[in-house]
Amino acid sequence: MRPKNKKEGRHQRAGVCLLLTGLMVVGMMALIFAFSAQDASRSSDLSGGLCGRIVRGVLTLLGAGADQEKTELWVGILETPVRKLAHFTEYALFSVIVCTHGLMHRLVSGKRPALFQTGREAFRGFLPLFARTVPFCILYAVSDEVHQYFVPGRSCRLFDVGVDSTGILFGAALFLLTVQTQKVKIWIKWLQGPDKIKVQYDTSCREAAERYPVPDRSERIITMRCIELLEGLTYECLQGDVQVSVSAVINDSRKIAEGCMFLCIRGAAFDGHSFAGEAAKAGAAVLVVEEPVDVPEHVTVIKVDNTRYAMALISAVWFGHPDQEITTIAVTGTKGKTTTTYMIKDLLEKCGHRTGVIGTIEVVIGEKHIPVNNTTPESYDIHRYFREMVEDGCDCVVMEASSQGFKLDRTAGIVFDYGLFTNLSPDHIGPNEHKDFAEYLSCKAKLFTQCKKGFANLDDEHFAEVTAQAVCPVQTFGLNEKADLRASDIALTRGTDFLGVDFTVSGLLEGRISCGVPGAFNVHNALGAICIALEMGADLAVINEALRSFTVKGRVQIIPTGYEYTLIVDYAHNAVALESILKTLREYQPARLISLFGCGGNRSKLRRFEMGEVSGRLADLTIITSDNPRFEEPQAIMDDILTGIRKTDGQYIAIIDRREAISYAMHHAQPGDIVVLAGKGHENYQEIKGRKYHMSEEEIVQDVLDGKY
Structure with missing residues (x-):
């Protein structure tokens, strides 16, 4: 039976391992019992014969001759030590097997020792295990000696119990050392084996992911050795000792x-x-550096080719590869990432999966919502969030994977269970982002080199380029008849405070879908989300239940006003996104379409010209205002927008204060109008001269309704 998620899969595999080691324990006990059950004569013949062969071989090798007299002399001398060594060895092996079985039992029950610790910490971590396994082995040794008392010619001797017990303690010590140096053999082969990716992705990523097991974070790691953190990396130690203990991983000099x-x-x-x-x-x-630095000799300096890449792999090890404990889903594309991400979250939660989110708006871990600065956080934060999600009980996480995230190696080393591509168009191209569209596309395409299964929009004009380097199977969705999941018979639905879209699906799923977000472009977002949901066990009823009531903050979000016009807040902050939403809303045949937007400072001026031209061409009235001016003057930004809008015949008005602009739009809206506040979306701030001032468009709308503006 296929496991529902990674936790269940690991639990099943640990259970299989528990059964196998249990059989080995029983087999070893039976073998020891069989040897003990031999009478004195047969036991002596066995050990004497073995000693004889050893002695003859050694004497022949030394050229001393292997005559009968010499052989019997040495056999008489060595027989007893060989017998005791055999007892020592069999009980050492027995101890290792029993300890391994005990470890598997703890894994199944969720009480895992701290495998990453070393020295005294490691010994203390394994004490609960040894407290059960070692006494069990010693008791069996005692019972074995008692059993020999009843075998003809054999005896029960305390000395033999001591030899057996010494072997048991040696086996326990050997087990501890083996776990510390050969973690991959215990964890990857049995627990991670069935989930290991079968495609050819980056070798160093694979080695880093497989090198270390997943520790139980209920036993917090205090320190790790530097050499453990560097596994999977190519590096040069310029000075110091790679065995040094590390108490934290830091990339901010203010937090040393x-x-x-x-x-x-x-x-x-x-x-x-x-x-x-x-x-x-x-x-x-x-x-950890990319070039030599001048620091005291006692500081260990590790040189790598790329410290960002190194940070990703080191962070994964530091947090115990939490990505291997949770189903990971990555969504990339120019538009629709956030909407699709939250669609997937809603769908999975309807299926009973506790799902975390990492994205443009926030990080969601259970009931906790954490504001973020980047769509894809730094690699350290990604793994920290993954670990928190695992500890919170999440079994799935869906995250937005931005082009910058791929470019800056924030997701390096992660092999996503599922990767989803929405669409691609020119964006994020400039001095501080991507040098050209080719680089932008290349970064987006990295997703399909880092996932086990992909899903892609077949209708996108760059589909072939994005999937060209895929190293995993890729299923398709779209309106194209060749898509694996197809949509047809699209119908727009509208009420005063409701805009939606219905469509029929075929291929991977058959039926009619009703989606509570407007526009044909959201059909593609919904199709992508449905692909993931089907993989996770959703059916048509569950999918409809989730999508019919779906909404996401700041993404074509309808804010009820009580008046006969529709007010929408959306994050459209470039020409492509603005054109898409305005065309979509135009399809709902509003009395008038009113567009309110501004442009961000310290960004490409071309975006301003283009957005002005798009709004002037598609909206009945454009209200130009301020967005996040950053370190530019708001009026200068608005002047650039005016340059674009003046190329059209569209009506416009410029109001520099965004609150006043929103108030103007609401007071001048007429029955049947659709008003879209574009650009800010989920953001609850306005960035001016390096500071972020609180500003929520939802709150402003409510203030206008309350008569404050």
Whole structure:
């Protein structure tokens, strides 16, 4: 039976391992019993014959001759030590097998020892296991000696119990050392084996992912050795000791902690290498660099080719590869990532999967909502969030994978269970983002080199380029008849405070779908989400239940006003997105379509010209206002937008204060109008001169309704 999720899959595999080791324990006990059941004569013949062969072989090898007299002399001398060594060895092996069985039992019950710890910490971590397994082995040794008392010619001797017990303790110590040095053999082969990706993705990523097991975070790791964190990386130790303990992994010089590993990251504004000396003075034990740095000799310095890539793999190890404990889903594309991500979340939760989210709007872990600065966080934060989700009981996570995230190696080393591509169009191209569209496309295409199964929009004009380098099976969705999941008979639905779309699906699923978000473009988002939901066990009824009531903050979000016009908040912040939503809303045949937007400062001016032209061409009235001016003057940004809109015949008005602009739009809206507040979406701030001031469009709308504006 196919497991529902990774947790269940691991539990099943650990159960199989428990059964196998249990059979080995029983088999070893039977073997020891069989040897003990031999009478004195037969036992002596067995050990004497073995000693004789050993002695003759050694004497022949030494050229001393293997005559009968010499052989019998040495056999008489060695027979007893050989017998005791045999007892020692069989009980050492018995101890290893019993300890392994005990470990599997703890894994199944969820009480896993801290496998990453070393020395005294490791011994303390395994004490609960040894407290059960070692006494069991010793009791069996005692019972074996008692059994020999009843065998003709054999005896029960305390000395033999001591030899057996010594072998048992040696076996337990050997087991502990083996677990510490050969973790991959215990975990990957049995617990991760069936889930290992069968495609050819980056070798170092695979080695890093398979090198370490997943520790139980109920026993928090206090320190790890530097060499453990570096597994899977190609590096050079410029100075210091790779065996040094690391207390934390840090990439922010303001957060240096005693004994930490500091990664010198090259950023757009700062270069972490310039803080190397400061980090060493603050107590950093290890520096990970791309170039030599001048620090005291006691500080370990590790040189790698790319510190961002290194941080991703190191973070995964530090948090115990939580991505292997949870079903991971990544969504990439120019438009629709956030909507699709939340659609997937709603669908999976309707199926009974507790699902976390990492995206543009926020990180969601259970009931906790964490604001974020980047669509795809830094790799350290990704794995930290994954770990928190696992501990919160999540069995799935869906995240937005941005082009910048791929470019800056934030997702390096993660092999997603499912990858979803929505669409691609020119965006995020500029000095601080991608140098050209080719680089942008290349970064997006990386998703299908980092996932086990992909889903892609067959209708997108760049479908072939994005999937060309895929190393996993890719299923398709779209309106195209060749798509694996197809949509047809699309119908728009509208009420005063409701805009939706219905469509028929065929292929992977057959039936009629009703979706509570407007526009034909959301059909593609819904199709992508449905593909994932089908993989996770959803049926038509569950899918309809989730999509019919679906809404996502700041993405074509309808805000009820009580008046006979429709007010929408949307994140459309570039020409492509603005054109898409305006064309979509135009299809609902409004009395008038009113577009309110601004443009962000310190971004491409071309975007401003294009957005002005798009709105002037498609909207009946455009209200130009301020967005996030950052370090530019709002009026200068608006002037650029005006340059574009003046190429059209569209009506417009410019109101620099966004609150006043929203108030104007609402007070001048007429029955049947659709008003779209574009650009801010979920954001609850306005960024001016490096500071973020609170500003929520939902709150502004309510203030207008309350008569405050």
